[in-house]
Amino acid sequence: MATEILMPALSPTMEEGTLAKWLIKEGDTVSSGDIMAEIETDKATMEFEAVDEGIVGKLLVAEGTEGVKVNDVIAILVEDGEDVPTGTGESKAEPAPAPAAEPTPEPAAAAPATPAADTSPDWDADVELKQTTVREALRDAMAEEMRRDEAVFLMGEEVAEYQGAYKISQGLLDEFGAKRVIDTPITEHGFAGIGVGAAFGGLKPIVEFMTFNFAMQAIDQIINSAAKTLYMSGGQMGAQMVFRGPNGAAARVGAQHSQDYSAWYMQIPGLKVAIPYSAADAKGLLKSAIRDPNPVIFLENEILYGKSFEVPILDDFTIPFGKAKIERAGSDVTIVSFGIGLTYALEAAEKLAEDGINAEVINLRTLRPMDTETILASVRKTNRCVTVEEGWPQGSVGGYISSVIMQQAFDYLDAPVITCTGKDVPMPYAANLEKHALLTSDEVVKACKDVTYR
């Protein structure tokens, strides 16, 4: 009986990949464990082994094909003497169980109706743009700053020889050498502390956490040592450094690897907190973070790493902290979000537009300092606000924003602020449960309709 070989998912967030190379040809006999192909994900090139035995009846995807969807049939194995059955090779792919990401962002070109007067303040209109993934943008930011300043170095687990667990530091070891791109043992508490000490000693460390879940092991050093020393020393010494890594839910990695720490770090005086959405955010904010004389928590998101956005081609592109971006102008309701929350917010805004509701979408970009002025100005115009985040509801970022609005723009509100958050549960593993635990754009749409009484 013929066996279909499907494009494998080789990471929790992989939706498609490149079939880089076939290591078998039609007519070959393969047995379990043989390497059949090399498959390139957005993170790494992986060898793909056979599980079944058989003769290669047909290779359905040519070498070098990009964007092969997970679960597409890529080859057929047959038994000795068997013909390749007809009608195979059509994609039987069910939608990947990973939470559907937003459609590949079609930058500004496809922009909808609302006036875009104040929506694109980061670069001049005549600047040339380049499609860049968030992953590349982060790498470029670090490389540019390391070229600019000898005191900047990167340390963390797998940042050097492995080229980054999520491939963020790809190429940095080659360019800067082992002195400045440093693999650490798996000891977050220890290396975070060494990083802070190095900052006290005048260096500018970038400490990468493989994910922010693991930074909980190091949180004492982040808060008690990095954030508080400037104050405790009466201004004599502080820690100019960046703690960065992916934050929040990835896909199907369960409760201990799926937590959003935005609200935790946002609470700490002495820390700054940046959380990029687009590749331009990632690049401009990370460059600013590295130059900032304070400890900066830089919250990335694994699902966004592979997304492409336009980034300006400039020698030195930075985005100031404390300046929100209005991603989409609107007049009926203000949606405030940050990081991956923008995917829900922008998707919701599209859907609302179909129903004639014009949402203004604000991308905070930094949570501390927070650009509450931009939020308040928008709320004074729309009289309604919905906040969107993946984190938990109690003590949420949205909770803080709604208190600010209530205290400073109460008279402008025509409806209570609604805070859309992740559900108040540890992240479940099961695909259907995980989907429900996370936020959906439909929930944001409903919240916006509630506050606009539609």
Added chain:
Amino acid sequence: MPAKKAAAKSAKSNVSAEELLGHYREMLLIRRFEEKAGQLYGMGLIGGFCHLYIGQEAVVVGLEAAADEGDKRITSYRDHGHMLACGMDPKGVMAELTGREGGYSKGKGGSMHMFSKEKHFYGGHGIVGAQVPLGAGLAFADKYKGNDRVTFTYFGDGAANQGQVYETYNMAELWDLPVVFVIENNQYAMGTSVQRSTKSPSMWKRGVAYGIPGEEVDGMDVLAVKTAGERAIKHCRSGKGPYILEVKTYRYRGHSMSDPAKYRTREEVQKVRDERDPIEHVRELLLTGKHATEDDLKAIDKEIKAVVNEAAEFAKESPEPALDELWTDIYATEVQQEA
């Protein structure tokens, strides 16, 4: 690596009067300063936690005698002695204890959190063991910059059981960081004696598992401490990586001012005071070696007392910080120059 028993006895004959007098003066300054701090605490002028260094003076004085300009030091919350020994102004330290504007941290740090960039003193840390990776980080910075400075990272026998200490040992040896780990083993982690907290009482030997050499040192003998410190520094400066000194010492007072110290007998404390006191030890060397007379030493006592009284006066007179200090030093605004 065998423990090298400190060569204190042989060192004594080579020690000059000047050096001995220096040690005496510095240890006495710490003791009198701490006694005064205890007094001010009792008067309500110092608040919160206040951890006195009385009994342990020979540790920092011996190691500072071995250090060179530009070497760094970092320690826990029992930090007054370290600051005085590295040359910080007693007035500024005492005024920090009283929470005044004239304190090293403008009154915002307190007894446990003081710093001096000028004297390369990096705190003053209140979380047990947290200063250990920080100290290795300071050493990392020096190695990165390519100088030959060494960092003394002090911690107690209590902190020696913290996990981050061993994470740090591993990386310090892996990366050959020039750091001297100084375990000030004063026998008690707050109220828990070493015997009640670990079955492997020889703490320096734990470094052997990571490839770090070390030794036990008599922390009541300032000359022995200095000699061991010189060995440790030589090892670090020559690029061989970290070194561990387990300095056996004893704290006469409670863990902090509010500690009734019921976990040990008065007799135990008295015995150490009578038989092993580090200041008495140097005093004896000075007198028997005819390096000084009773009158000479009395004159020094008087001089130190004056310095401490002056510090106390300053600490009482210095105004409380202005209220707007509440809002300063939370964020640095100045972007640092490129290295």
